[in-house]
Amino acid sequence: MSVSESKPEEKTATRKKSAPLATFFHVHLVSDSTGETLNAMLKATASQFAAAKPLEHIYALIRSRSQMEKTLAEIEASPGLVLYTILNPELRRLLEIRCSELQTPAISVLDPLLHAFTDFLGLEQSLRPGAQHQLDDAYFKRIAALDYTLSHDDGQMSWDLEPADVVLVGVSRTSKTPTCMYLANRGVKAANVPLVPTAEPPAELFALRKPMVVGLVASPERLAQIRQSRLGGMNAENAAEDYSDLDEIRKEVLRAKRLFAKHRWPAIDVTRKSVEETAAAILTKLSARQNK
Template identity: 90%
Template sequence: MRTAKRRTPLATYFHVHLVSDSTGETLNAMLKATASQFAAAKPLEHIYALIRSRAQMEKTLAEIEASPGLVLYTVINPDLRRLLEIRCSELQTPAISVLDPLLNAFTDYLGLEQSLRPGAQHELNDAYFKRIAALDYTLSHDDGQMVWDLEPADVVLVGVSRTSKTPTCMYLANRGVKAANVPLVPTADPPPELFNLRKPMVIGLVASPERLAQIRQSRIGGMNAEGAAEEYSDLELIRQEVLKAKRLFAKHRWPTIDVTRKSVEETAAAILTKLSARQNQ
């Protein structure tokens, strides 16, 4: 008698409407974080950004009525909020103001009134220009460029090829952190400038040789020199690279992060935690 095979349940698709009087980034991030906990459910996103007039809200509501689903919103204007909430109630569509619990908690704790300014986090203030400066710095100090100018950095990431140095630096830069990265190349010594830094935190990134070999193997298609390609993805040579990198990090007492099973966001979060701890010492 044959045992029936279990079938993976088909994904459940559902509409989610993200209504914001700003860019909608907050809603998008919260949706992704929440939806990731429901593997069998796939949200169909409808994004309505910079909704700041009644006409814009009316048009948004017409689209919500045409494709009913969850409504997540960040709308400061009380009249537009009321319009959205009443219409969603009439449509029997769940509408959640995702920031209300945080805003209310801050109000109670601080004893201050909310400013009620839409998109306040995106104003052209000092924090904004700091983020732009960090992005400029990170772009010009990627992959070992301008090693003579590493001292202004907040963090310098060091690691062998394919340890996610560049994407992690870009993520950090978007958080206002000046991040540079220096690759460790098997055929060359690390730049001497790396060993005399005072301001930046130098952090070593490592990954399992097996994972690196897998990633590099998928990248060698565009390499012309066959011998170089084989060496680049050779497991034994990668093991030697990783061991040499770990010894370098230990010698200089640089904190190390294993990125084998980490996303860029998780690696960046670990780095931000280390930077915060250092600043609070």
């Protein structure tokens, strides 16, 4: 057989392109604080480059020359991108000069925002490292919110829902607990109440005045998938029949939607949302409510 007469499957094989291999690269996160800001910005940016995998090197609380010199030695040993939040002018200059000598890109990620704030407010920067992590009122508010949320998870202490900022209501596996924890970390007191087919919601839920009650829903198909996975390997066959049965879940979701509509509670479909996206939607609604 000649080359031109090769089999169709052979031609197909030669036409197929191999999948692109992941590109690994070093990223050095240099901060005079905890490094949380840099980490968040790296994740947000790297998520736009699916084939690129950053190898993170984190240097937190860099506040002395000796610490910076050790950091620069590690950058030289593993060249790559350098992202930094360093406010001390001397340490910043040391980092920028050495990175320039190494021909390593170094980006001060907060500079555009800080310059914009300075121009808009007409004020000078305080140059306080980790100013957002001070033990101030906002910090203690977050701690109080976390404490409240932990003690009011999954319908606990339903008689004490009035102090909450937000109360999430939904059927099982609609991400109520992780969403509450995310909100609490933002200083929002969040409680959640599960909707159970065999029981009525607590009466206290319908008498609330201060908290914003938000319903969470998801597609029955997605809930069935999650619940079946959840029950995998558990010895709860009888209970599992209704818990993961698609028809029963459809009834649960319909009852939940009717409840939300009856009480005019805003509802969020979490089927294709991450916890962060759900929390962002709730924070937007909460802000609009508070600014009325």
